[in-house]
Amino acid sequence: MTNAMVAELNHEEFEESLNQYVTFFIGKERYAFPMTDVVEIIRIPSMVDVPLTSSSLLGLANLRGHVLPVLDLRTILSFNSVEQTESSRILVVNVGTNIGLMVDRVSRVIDVTESDIQDAQGIKSSINAELLQGVINGGDDQGFIQILLPKQCVETQFQNIISDAVQSNSMADGSTTSITIEEEEADEDVDMLVSFNVDEQEYAFHLGSVQEIVRLPDDISQVPHVDSHVLGLINLRGRVLPLISLRSLFGMYEGEANEDHRILVVDLNEKPSQSSCVGLVVDGVKEVLRVSPNEQGEVPKLLNTFNSDDIEKICRLDNGKRLVSVLKPSSLLQYPSVQKAFDEAHQEDQTMEQQQDNDLDLDSDNEQMVVFKLADQEYGISIEDVQEITRVPEKLDKVPKTASFIDGMVNLRGTILPVVDMRTRFDMNRIEASDRQRILVVTIDSVKTGFVVDSVAEVLRLSKRQIEDAPPLSDDQNRMLGKVVNLSQRNRIIQILSARELLSANEQTIVADQLG
The missing domain is CATH 2.40.50.180 (CheA-289, Domain 4)
Structure with missing residues (x-):
């Protein structure tokens, strides 16, 4: 695979600074949280009910070894409760400590200039104005997007959480902050793709293959005697994942890591008896694409001569000016070093479990x-x-x-x-x-x-x-x-x-x- 596989993208420079917001729906209304407050977006996890608490609390979940309180944002905003659906998601926000807020469905991440944000006072809304930062003109027939303040939303019914977080940020984990973006349900004929950059080229995986997107952690365990594109192993949510650099794997120059770099946790779905997930380091994540069949084309044979069938299809967007190569996750298993990293991860998982048992046996306390x-x-x-x-x-x-x-x-x-x-x-x-x-x-x-x-x-x-x-x-x-x-x-x-x-x-x- 070479840099010539996809066309270089040209983006206009914005004179104004951009702010990013994660947008979501509650009923037919659109809301947003500042991207800086959103740590992660996950599917509804298994939860433990907690008695003697507000009806807004859905329960406690396990997130990366930490206990995560999960709240119903519908109830907090005084909407009627509804049954959870396949589209329901938990937005993990940081209010000094990590809190999960359930919403009906997540839409996308948008870039907004300061001039696009209006004061909330002049907008008719059923939401308490103290919970709003402002409103964004959605620029479509769905009207305004109301920007909510996560901390103030939580404070309305769970002041103790905020007070405790001021004293101790025991649940905050800046080293592995992550964000997963999942688009609202698509039409049957539309493919949902997570697009990302590697060496200024645009690639994508099918949305169903991407479990989450994680920032680069500080602690990466090295794996001996493997190729340079295997960066090591990381511990994510109590499981060990091999970490692979797509730049190095594709024979590109390996630059210095920066704040834009992300890890895509991708399910290769090959070995159900072992972990089938791998962390793929990319230069940056772009967006979730909705691609129709007429925007997708077969891969020219020339493009797959380097690494067999790494590319599944080519998407031609913006009247052919933007090309996105859709990668096959399973094709990564053709690399012996990737397979070895999987074996190391599986062995490390077993070692961790055994060590925990041994520590318990030796611990007199x-x-x-x-x-x-x-x-x-x-x-x-x-x-x-x-x-x-x-x-x-x-x-x-x-x-x-x-x-x-x-x-x-x-x-x-x-x-x-x-x-x-x-x-x-x-x-x-x-x-x-x-x-x-x-x-x-x-x-x-x-x-x-x-x-x-x-x-x-x-x-x-x-x-x-x-x-x-x-x-x-x-x-x-x-x-x-x-x-x-x-x-x-x-x-x-x-x-x-x-x-x-x-x-x-x-x-x-x-x-x-x-x-x-």
């Missing part, structure tokens, strides 16, 4: 947690606070004038034990009794109380280093569920319950009097 479930969500409580786990009897003994939060009493080997449904602690609906339910006997200030849970999953041993502060989402949540365990390798987030907070001081007094 371990913690054991009883993991239980409520409404299919996992929670943990220190095994030191749990005296025993027992089955729920067919019938709990009712005692006259017992406090309403106490479901009944049970005789446990001669000891009378008040029983409380754990679901009521988290404002959850009760469920019918089942054989899977268990009673956790917990000691709170020398008083034993039984708490009914939906089921007990396991006793988990882990290092105390794996326990971290949970995002402060509400006063009640922060008090009762202020810690989490993020097992990113297993895609599990376990919220840790503070046993002392299960009963208020008044409830503890009532329980003590009942037993008195």
Whole structure:
């Protein structure tokens, strides 16, 4: 593959400085966030529900080993909630800490001059003006694009997150900031392509092959005895990816890395038993293209003589003045050095998992947690606070004038034990009794109380280093569920319950009097 494969692009110079905005839809309305605030755009991840919080909180997700609160921007802006669709996306924004905001669908990144941004005061909008930076004239029949301020949007219902972020940017990860742009759903006959530059030439991958776009990290592990285009291995979201320079792979001059360089995480989809993703370093990402069949052509045989069938097709845009070469991801596997890098990444993944197990075995500062479930969500409580786990009897003994939060009493080997449904602690609906339910006997200030849970999953041993502060989402949540365990390798987030907070001081007094 040579530089002569595609035509050089000529772009007009803008006299005014450009600002970039990520545009998206909520219903039929278009909004935007400043590009500088958007870290990443992802599909809807698996999430853990968090009780005792606002309805705007969709849950907690695992993002690159960090716990990410995900909020519903519809609810924050006082729109009616709707079911998630294939187009729904999470915009990860940095407000001092990383927060996910769900939108109906993402459109594109636009360049805007300062003169194109108007004051929001003169525009009729159902959105609180304090949440708006301004408006952009969309220049089409869809009207204005309202620019939202991410920090102010989050502050409306989650002030604790912002306050905590001011004190500590524990979740911010500037070394691997990323952005993934996914266009709104295309027509059946239109191809969606992510275009990028390599040595001033324009290439593209099919949108479905590109998982995300990541900034170059500071830490790249070198791989010995491979060709120069294999830059090494990176750790992304708990998985190891080989990092390949497309410039070097295509025989182009390897220049110095700069702020425009990006890593495209591309799925080669060849080896389902192993990781099929690779990080490809490009000079810069341009846009998401919508290309019709009549703008696409076959590749001249001359162009594929250098590296077999690297190029799948040629797109002729702007009346043929702009040529984009569409690459085949799977063709990269023809390079032995790329295959070796995959093997190294797979081996490094296994080594990391083994090392984590070894560290846990050697760590004397371990913690054991009883993991239980409520409404299919996992929670943990220190095994030191749990005296025993027992089955729920067919019938709990009712005692006259017992406090309403106490479901009944049970005789446990001669000891009378008040029983409380754990679901009521988290404002959850009760469920019918089942054989899977268990009673956790917990000691709170020398008083034993039984708490009914939906089921007990396991006793988990882990290092105390794996326990971290949970995002402060509400006063009640922060008090009762202020810690989490993020097992990113297993895609599990376990919220840790503070046993002392299960009963208020008044409830503890009532329980003590009942037993008195």
